[in-house]
Structure formats: structure tokens, C-alpha cells
Amino acid sequence: MVDVVDAATRSRMMSGIRGRNTKPELLIRSLLHRRGFRFRIDARDLPGRPDIVLPRYRAVVFVHGCFWHGHGCHLFKWPQTRPEFWREKIGRNRCNDERAVQALRAAGWRVAIVWECALRGANRDIEGVIERLAGWLKEESGAPGKPSDSDGRDRLELSL
Ligand SMILES: [Zn+2]
Structure with a gap:
């Protein structure tokens, strides 16, 4: 096989391996679980296959x-x-991401995106991330299925 990427690129690719059960994803799952959240992870049936x-x-x-x-x-x-x-x-990935969010929102799902940079590096605040995510999740718990036109309650992005 011809070596088409330089070492820096390869290391970036390895650290950001696409697919299931990457480390940041396991971390978020385990911290949510510890806080008593129950969830499923096999989301093949949903747009964009949420984690x-x-x-x-x-x-x-x-x-x-x-x-x-x-x-x-x-x-x-x-x-x-x-x-x-x-x-x-990467342009295609971003495009697919946006389409998935729109389809999920249209189907009544609230969507949170946790970026890898919020979980890595010296300035990370993982507890803070989980805190905000947990707070956002609970905002809607009293009124399941209630439509909301406020984007802030239906979409959350956490990054560094
Ligand atoms: Zn980032």
C-alpha cells in the first residue's frame, strides 16, 4: 500500500478514528451513566447514528x-x-452532520453535540461539560414531547 499521509496526519487520523466506541464517546457515556442517565447506544435507525x-x-x-x-x-x-x-x-462530513441534525429536529429530537476539544487538552473541564449536558437534558424532562421553538433548548454544542 502506498503511504499517502504524513506522520502528523496519520496520528491525527488515529486519534480521531471514526466509528463506534471511540474514547471520548465512552467517557461521556460512563459519566452520564454515573449520574443516573439511562440511554441506548445502538442508534442505527436514527439520522446520523447519534452516539x-x-x-x-x-x-x-x-x-x-x-x-x-x-x-x-x-x-x-x-x-x-x-x-x-x-x-x-470533511466538507461532506459536515454536510451530513447538518442534515442529520435537521432531520432529528424535524422528528422532535433535541440534539447535543459534544466536541472532542472539550474533553482533551490542558484546559479541559470535563465535569463542567457533563454538568451543562445534564442540565440541558433535564430541562425538558417535565414535559416529554412538548414542542419548543427555542433553539437553545433543542440544540446544545459544547466545545472548548
Ligand atoms: Zn474542536
Whole structure:
């Protein structure tokens, strides 16, 4: 196999491996579980396959790797090699992400996105992240299925 990526790119790819059960995702699950939240993780039937589904709160959570999902933060840098390939790939990921959020919202789900950068690095505040996520989840618990036109209650993004 031809080696097409430089070492820095590969390490970024490895740290942001796409797919199920990446570390940041396990961390969020275990901290939510410890706080008494119950959820399911096999969300194949939902747009974008959210990482955590909390039916009782009518909420889903995505834990996004900053590289793969093109977050404009310090963890994201365009790879030096094959710029067009990456622009297309990450652009498509972002587009799919946005479509999934819209479809979920249209189906009455509230959507939270926890970015990898909120969970990594010296300035991380993981307890703070969980605190805000838990608070946001509980906002709606008294009124399941109640429609809301406030975007703040229906969509949450946590990053560094
Ligand atoms: Zn980020």
C-alpha cells in the first residue's frame, strides 16, 4: 500500500478514528451513566447514528471528533497532503452532520453535540461539560414531547 499521509496526519487520523466506541464517546457515556442517565447506544435507525440516545429526554448526543467533523478549533488543521481529498471528505462530513441534525429536529429530537476539544487538552473541564449536558437534558424532562421553538433548548454544542 502506498503511504499517502504524513506522520502528523496519520496520528491525527488515529486519534480521531471514526466509528463506534471511540474514547471520548465512552467517557461521556460512563459519566452520564454515573449520574443516573439511562440511554441506548445502538442508534442505527436514527439520522446520523447519534452516539447516545435518551428517549426519556427526547434527546440525542453526538460526540464529534474535531478533525473528522471539521471543527474550527485548535485540534483542527488541514492535512498538508492531498488537500482536495480532505476538503471534499470533511466538507461532506459536515454536510451530513447538518442534515442529520435537521432531520432529528424535524422528528422532535433535541440534539447535543459534544466536541472532542472539550474533553482533551490542558484546559479541559470535563465535569463542567457533563454538568451543562445534564442540565440541558433535564430541562425538558417535565414535559416529554412538548414542542419548543427555542433553539437553545433543542440544540446544545459544547466545545472548548
Ligand atoms: Zn474542536
